[in-house]
Amino acid sequence: MKSTELVLQADQVESFVTNGFVRLEGGFSGDTAAECREWLWRELKIDPDDPTGWSQPVVRFMGSTAQPFLDAANTPRIHGAFNQLVGKGRWRPLLGLGTFAIRFPSETDPEDAGWHVDGSYQVGEHLFLNLQSKSRALLMLYLFSEIGDQDVPTRIWIGSHLRVPGILQSASEAGLPFFRVTEQLRSPKPSEIAFATGAPGDVYLCHPFLIHAADWPHRGKYPRVIAQPGLEPTDLLHLDREDSVYSPVEQAVRQSLGMVS
Ligand SMILES: O=C(O)CCC(=O)C(=O)O
Numbered sequence: 001m002k003s004t005e006l007v008l009q010a011d012q013v014e015s016f017v018t019n020g021f022v023r024l025e026g027g028f029s030g031d032t033a034a035e036c037r038e039w040l041w042r043e044l045k046i047d048p049d050d051p052t053g054w055s056q057p058v059v060r061f062m063g064s065t066a067q068p069f070l071d072a073a074n075t076p077r078i079h080g081a082f083n084q085l086v087g088k089g090r091w092r093p094l095l096g097l098g099t100f101a102i103r104f105p106s107e108t109d110p111e112d113a114g115w116h117v118d119g120s121y122q123v124g125e126h127l128f129l130n131l132q133s134k135s136r137a138l139l140m141l142y143l144f145s146e147i148g149d150q151d152v153p154t155r156i157w158i159g160s161h162l163r164v165p166g167i168l169q170s171a172s173e174a175g176l177p178f179f180r181v182t183e184q185l186r187s188p189k190p191s192e193i194a195f196a197t198g199a200p201g202d203v204y205l206c207h208p209f210l211i212h213a214a215d216w217p218h219r220g221k222y223p224r225v226i227a228q229p230g231l232e233p234t235d236l237l238h239l240d241r242e243d244s245v246y247s248p249v250e251q252a253v254r255q256s257l258g259m260v261s
Contacts, residue, residue: 005080006080006084007024007077007080007081007084008022008024008080008081008084008085013084013085013248016085016205016207016248016252017248017251017252017255018159018252019158019159019194020156020158020159020160020161020162020206020207020209020210020252021156021194021204021205021206021207021210022081022085022204022205023196023198023202023203023204023205024077024078024081024202024203024204024205025198025199025201025202026077026199026201026202027075027077027078027081027142027201027202027203028071028072028073028075028077028078028142028201028203029201030199030200030201032068032071032072032201033072033143033144033145033200033201034200035068035071036068036069036072036097036144037144037145037200037225039064039066039068039069040061040100040102040144040225043061043064044059044061044102046059046102046223048222048223051104051105054104054105054106054223056104056106056108056110057103057104057106057108057109057110057216057217057218058101058102058103058104058110058112058214059102059104060099060100060101060102061098061099061100061102062098062099062100063096063097063098063099063100063227063229064096064097064098065095065096066096069096069097069227070094070095070096070097072097072142072144072201073093073094073096073097073142073229074093074094078203079093081203081205082137082138082205082231084248085138085205085247085248085249086137086138086231086233086247086249087247089234090137090233090234090235090247091137091138091231091232091233091234092231092232092233092234094229094231094232097142097227097229098227098229099227099228099229100144100225100226100227100228101214101226101227101228102223102224102225103151103152103214103216103218103223103224104218104223104224105218105219105220105221105222105223106216106217106218107217108216108217109216110214110216112214113213113214113215113216114182114213115155115157115182115185115187115188115211115212115213116178116179116182116211116212116213117129117160117164117178117181117182117209117210117211117212118136118139118178118208118228118230119177119178120133120134120135120136120208120230121134121135121175123174123175123177126177126178126179127177127178128174128175128176128177128178129168129175129176129178129181129208129209130168130171130172130173130174130175130176131165131168131169131171131173131175131237131239131253132173132236132237132238133208133209133233133236133237133249134175134236135230135232135233136208136230136231136232136233137208137230137231137232137233137249138205138206138207138208138230138231138249139206139207139208139210139212139228139230139231140203140204140205140206140228140229140230140231141154141196141203141204141206141226141227141228142203142226142227142228142229143196143198143199143200143201143202143203143204143225143226144200144225144226144227145200145222145223145224145225145226146199146200146222147196147197147198147199147224147226148197148220149195149197150218150219150220151197151218151220151222151224152214152215152216152217152218152220152224153195153196153197153198153215153224154195154196154204154212154213154214154215154226154228155193155194155195155196155212155213155214155215156193156194156195156196156204156206156210156212157188157192157193157210157211157212157213158188158192158193158194159192160185160188160192160209160210160211161206161207161208161209161210161211161252161256162252162255162256163185163211163256164181164209164211164256165209165253165256165257166256166257167181167184167185168181168209169257182211185211188211195215196226207249207252208230208249209252209253237249237250237253238250239253239254239257239259
Protein backbone atom coordinates (compact mmCIF):
# COMPACT_ATOMS: atom_id res chain seq x y z
CA MET A 1 0.00 0.00 0.00
CA LYS A 2 1.38 3.43 -0.96
CA SER A 3 1.54 5.87 1.95
CA THR A 4 -0.60 8.38 0.04
CA GLU A 5 -3.39 5.85 -0.62
CA LEU A 6 -6.58 6.39 1.36
CA VAL A 7 -7.93 3.28 3.02
CA LEU A 8 -11.43 4.58 3.76
CA GLN A 9 -13.68 6.13 1.14
CA ALA A 10 -15.30 9.51 1.84
CA ASP A 11 -18.71 7.91 2.47
CA GLN A 12 -17.16 5.56 5.04
CA VAL A 13 -15.61 8.47 6.91
CA GLU A 14 -18.94 10.30 6.76
CA SER A 15 -20.71 7.23 8.10
CA PHE A 16 -18.16 7.02 10.95
CA VAL A 17 -19.04 10.60 11.96
CA THR A 18 -22.80 9.98 11.75
CA ASN A 19 -23.10 6.38 12.94
CA GLY A 20 -20.01 6.12 15.13
CA PHE A 21 -18.29 3.18 13.46
CA VAL A 22 -16.94 1.78 10.23
CA ARG A 23 -16.07 -1.80 9.31
CA LEU A 24 -12.62 -2.11 7.79
CA GLU A 25 -12.68 -5.31 5.78
CA GLY A 26 -9.40 -7.24 5.68
CA GLY A 27 -7.66 -5.01 8.20
CA PHE A 28 -5.28 -7.91 8.75
CA SER A 29 -4.96 -11.25 7.00
CA GLY A 30 -7.04 -14.36 7.61
CA ASP A 31 -3.76 -16.31 8.02
CA THR A 32 -2.65 -14.02 10.86
CA ALA A 33 -6.10 -14.41 12.46
CA ALA A 34 -5.72 -18.21 12.29
CA GLU A 35 -2.24 -18.01 13.86
CA CYS A 36 -3.65 -15.87 16.69
CA ARG A 37 -6.51 -18.30 17.29
CA GLU A 38 -4.07 -21.21 17.49
CA TRP A 39 -1.96 -19.23 19.97
CA LEU A 40 -5.05 -18.55 22.13
CA TRP A 41 -6.20 -22.18 22.10
CA ARG A 42 -2.71 -23.29 23.19
CA GLU A 43 -2.38 -20.62 25.89
CA LEU A 44 -5.91 -21.05 27.28
CA LYS A 45 -5.91 -24.85 26.87
CA ILE A 46 -9.13 -24.80 24.88
CA ASP A 47 -9.97 -27.31 22.17
CA PRO A 48 -11.98 -25.34 19.59
CA ASP A 49 -13.34 -28.59 18.15
CA ASP A 50 -14.55 -30.18 21.38
CA PRO A 51 -17.76 -28.64 22.79
CA THR A 52 -17.57 -30.85 25.88
CA GLY A 53 -14.71 -28.68 27.14
CA TRP A 54 -16.62 -25.38 26.73
CA SER A 55 -17.88 -24.98 30.26
CA GLN A 56 -18.53 -21.20 30.42
CA PRO A 57 -20.35 -18.80 28.08
CA VAL A 58 -17.37 -16.43 27.99
CA VAL A 59 -13.65 -16.56 28.63
CA ARG A 60 -11.79 -13.27 28.84
CA PHE A 61 -8.08 -12.97 28.24
CA MET A 62 -6.24 -9.77 29.08
CA GLY A 63 -4.06 -9.79 26.00
CA SER A 64 -0.70 -10.60 24.55
CA THR A 65 2.30 -8.96 22.96
CA ALA A 66 3.20 -12.12 21.02
CA GLN A 67 4.25 -11.55 17.40
CA PRO A 68 1.05 -12.76 15.69
CA PHE A 69 -0.94 -10.22 17.71
CA LEU A 70 1.45 -7.41 16.84
CA ASP A 71 1.13 -8.43 13.18
CA ALA A 72 -2.67 -8.33 13.43
CA ALA A 73 -2.80 -5.06 15.35
CA ASN A 74 -0.53 -2.96 13.16
CA THR A 75 -0.92 -3.33 9.41
CA PRO A 76 -0.41 -0.48 6.93
CA ARG A 77 -4.12 -0.71 6.12
CA ILE A 78 -5.17 -0.32 9.77
CA HIS A 79 -2.66 2.49 10.34
CA GLY A 80 -3.94 4.25 7.22
CA ALA A 81 -7.46 4.18 8.65
CA PHE A 82 -6.20 5.48 12.02
CA ASN A 83 -4.62 8.42 10.18
CA GLN A 84 -7.89 9.20 8.46
CA LEU A 85 -10.13 8.99 11.55
CA VAL A 86 -7.82 10.27 14.30
CA GLY A 87 -5.18 12.24 12.40
CA LYS A 88 -1.54 11.64 11.50
CA GLY A 89 0.75 11.73 14.53
CA ARG A 90 -2.20 11.69 16.93
CA TRP A 91 -2.13 8.00 17.89
CA ARG A 92 0.40 5.42 19.08
CA PRO A 93 0.85 1.99 17.44
CA LEU A 94 -0.57 -0.87 19.49
CA LEU A 95 2.00 -2.71 21.58
CA GLY A 96 -0.10 -5.88 21.75
CA LEU A 97 -3.74 -6.90 21.58
CA GLY A 98 -6.40 -7.34 24.22
CA THR A 99 -8.66 -7.73 25.87
CA PHE A 100 -10.09 -10.81 24.19
CA ALA A 101 -13.70 -11.90 24.71
CA ILE A 102 -14.14 -15.50 23.58
CA ARG A 103 -17.79 -16.55 23.61
CA PHE A 104 -18.88 -20.16 23.37
CA PRO A 105 -22.15 -21.62 22.08
CA SER A 106 -24.33 -21.52 25.19
CA GLU A 107 -27.80 -20.60 26.46
CA THR A 108 -26.36 -19.27 29.75
CA ASP A 109 -26.43 -15.54 30.56
CA PRO A 110 -22.77 -14.44 30.56
CA GLU A 111 -23.73 -11.55 32.91
CA ASP A 112 -21.57 -9.08 31.03
CA ALA A 113 -23.89 -8.19 28.17
CA GLY A 114 -25.17 -4.76 29.23
CA TRP A 115 -25.03 -1.59 27.13
CA HIS A 116 -22.01 0.51 28.03
CA VAL A 117 -19.41 2.98 26.86
CA ASP A 118 -15.80 2.00 27.58
CA GLY A 119 -13.91 3.96 30.21
CA SER A 120 -10.38 4.88 29.25
CA TYR A 121 -8.48 5.92 32.37
CA GLN A 122 -8.49 4.67 35.94
CA VAL A 123 -9.61 6.84 38.85
CA GLY A 124 -9.62 4.88 42.09
CA GLU A 125 -11.56 1.67 41.45
CA HIS A 126 -13.33 2.83 38.31
CA LEU A 127 -12.66 3.48 34.64
CA PHE A 128 -13.56 7.02 33.63
CA LEU A 129 -13.93 8.94 30.39
CA ASN A 130 -14.06 12.65 29.67
CA LEU A 131 -15.05 14.96 26.83
CA GLN A 132 -11.44 15.21 25.62
CA SER A 133 -11.35 11.40 25.47
CA LYS A 134 -8.24 11.19 27.58
CA SER A 135 -6.30 7.98 26.82
CA ARG A 136 -8.59 6.71 24.05
CA ALA A 137 -8.51 7.76 20.41
CA LEU A 138 -10.75 4.92 19.17
CA LEU A 139 -12.56 1.84 20.39
CA MET A 140 -11.93 -1.15 18.14
CA LEU A 141 -13.24 -4.63 17.58
CA TYR A 142 -10.74 -6.97 15.92
CA LEU A 143 -12.48 -10.07 14.55
CA PHE A 144 -10.55 -13.33 14.81
CA SER A 145 -13.30 -15.79 13.89
CA GLU A 146 -16.08 -15.88 11.29
CA ILE A 147 -18.95 -14.00 12.97
CA GLY A 148 -22.43 -14.39 11.53
CA ASP A 149 -25.82 -13.42 13.00
CA GLN A 150 -25.90 -16.51 15.23
CA ASP A 151 -22.37 -16.10 16.62
CA VAL A 152 -23.10 -13.32 19.15
CA PRO A 153 -21.70 -10.40 17.18
CA THR A 154 -21.13 -7.38 19.41
CA ARG A 155 -24.20 -5.10 19.39
CA ILE A 156 -23.57 -1.51 18.41
CA TRP A 157 -25.99 1.33 19.21
CA ILE A 158 -25.91 3.26 15.94
CA GLY A 159 -25.22 6.96 16.47
CA SER A 160 -24.97 6.64 20.26
CA HIS A 161 -21.59 8.42 20.31
CA LEU A 162 -23.56 11.61 19.64
CA ARG A 163 -25.54 11.16 22.88
CA VAL A 164 -22.48 11.04 25.12
CA PRO A 165 -20.71 14.44 24.73
CA GLY A 166 -23.64 16.35 26.29
CA ILE A 167 -23.40 14.13 29.37
CA LEU A 168 -19.61 14.48 29.60
CA GLN A 169 -19.69 18.24 29.07
CA SER A 170 -21.31 18.80 32.46
CA ALA A 171 -18.57 16.73 34.17
CA SER A 172 -15.66 19.00 33.14
CA GLU A 173 -12.15 17.60 32.69
CA ALA A 174 -12.46 15.17 35.60
CA GLY A 175 -14.93 13.10 33.56
CA LEU A 176 -17.30 10.40 34.77
CA PRO A 177 -17.13 6.71 35.55
CA PHE A 178 -18.33 4.81 32.46
CA PHE A 179 -21.45 3.44 34.19
CA ARG A 180 -22.63 6.97 35.12
CA VAL A 181 -22.76 7.78 31.41
CA THR A 182 -24.90 4.85 30.26
CA GLU A 183 -27.26 5.07 33.24
CA GLN A 184 -28.38 8.46 31.92
CA LEU A 185 -29.52 6.98 28.61
CA ARG A 186 -32.51 4.87 27.61
CA SER A 187 -31.89 1.54 25.85
CA PRO A 188 -31.72 1.51 22.05
CA LYS A 189 -34.72 0.57 19.89
CA PRO A 190 -34.18 -2.56 17.74
CA SER A 191 -33.89 -0.35 14.63
CA GLU A 192 -30.94 1.47 16.23
CA ILE A 193 -28.84 -1.67 16.69
CA ALA A 194 -26.14 -2.89 14.29
CA PHE A 195 -24.27 -6.17 14.68
CA ALA A 196 -20.51 -6.49 14.32
CA THR A 197 -20.54 -9.45 11.95
CA GLY A 198 -17.69 -10.19 9.60
CA ALA A 199 -14.72 -12.33 8.67
CA PRO A 200 -11.47 -12.99 10.52
CA GLY A 201 -9.26 -9.97 9.81
CA ASP A 202 -12.08 -7.42 9.75
CA VAL A 203 -11.77 -4.53 12.21
CA TYR A 204 -14.57 -2.30 13.44
CA LEU A 205 -13.17 1.16 14.06
CA CYS A 206 -15.48 2.92 16.49
CA HIS A 207 -15.77 6.37 17.99
CA PRO A 208 -14.45 6.27 21.58
CA PHE A 209 -17.93 7.29 22.87
CA LEU A 210 -19.85 4.56 21.02
CA ILE A 211 -22.21 2.55 23.23
CA HIS A 212 -22.10 -1.17 22.62
CA ALA A 213 -22.91 -4.50 24.27
CA ALA A 214 -22.11 -8.16 24.09
CA ASP A 215 -25.01 -10.46 23.15
CA TRP A 216 -26.38 -13.85 24.19
CA PRO A 217 -27.37 -16.65 23.81
CA HIS A 218 -24.71 -17.88 21.39
CA ARG A 219 -26.55 -20.19 18.98
CA GLY A 220 -23.69 -20.65 16.54
CA LYS A 221 -21.46 -23.70 16.33
CA TYR A 222 -17.99 -22.35 17.05
CA PRO A 223 -16.26 -20.13 19.64
CA ARG A 224 -16.45 -16.46 18.69
CA VAL A 225 -13.19 -14.59 19.15
CA ILE A 226 -12.72 -10.82 19.23
CA ALA A 227 -10.22 -8.43 20.77
CA GLN A 228 -11.39 -5.06 21.94
CA PRO A 229 -8.37 -2.78 22.32
CA GLY A 230 -8.39 0.97 22.67
CA LEU A 231 -6.16 3.14 20.53
CA GLU A 232 -3.88 5.33 22.58
CA PRO A 233 -3.83 8.98 21.54
CA THR A 234 -0.79 11.28 21.67
CA ASP A 235 -3.03 14.17 22.71
CA LEU A 236 -6.51 15.06 23.89
CA LEU A 237 -9.36 15.87 21.52
CA HIS A 238 -9.39 19.56 20.59
CA LEU A 239 -12.80 21.04 19.87
CA ASP A 240 -11.62 24.57 19.14
CA ARG A 241 -8.68 24.36 16.74
CA GLU A 242 -7.08 27.50 15.32
CA ASP A 243 -6.88 26.00 11.84
CA SER A 244 -10.41 24.54 12.10
CA VAL A 245 -9.12 21.20 10.77
CA TYR A 246 -10.85 18.58 12.87
CA SER A 247 -10.45 14.82 12.79
CA PRO A 248 -13.64 12.80 12.15
CA VAL A 249 -13.57 11.81 15.86
CA GLU A 250 -13.57 15.50 16.80
CA GLN A 251 -16.13 16.38 14.11
CA ALA A 252 -18.65 14.00 15.67
CA VAL A 253 -18.19 15.55 19.13
CA ARG A 254 -18.52 19.06 17.76
CA GLN A 255 -21.61 18.08 15.81
CA SER A 256 -23.16 16.55 18.91
CA LEU A 257 -22.54 19.73 20.93
CA GLY A 258 -23.98 21.99 18.22
CA MET A 259 -20.57 23.54 17.50
CA VAL A 260 -20.98 23.18 13.75
CA SER A 261 -22.67 26.06 11.90
O1 LIG B 1 -17.90 -9.56 23.62
C1 LIG B 1 -18.45 -8.65 23.04
O2 LIG B 1 -19.15 -8.79 22.04
C2 LIG B 1 -18.29 -7.24 23.56
C3 LIG B 1 -17.58 -7.16 24.87
C4 LIG B 1 -17.58 -5.78 25.45
O3 LIG B 1 -18.33 -4.91 25.05
C5 LIG B 1 -16.63 -5.42 26.49
O4 LIG B 1 -15.91 -6.28 26.97
O5 LIG B 1 -16.58 -4.22 26.86
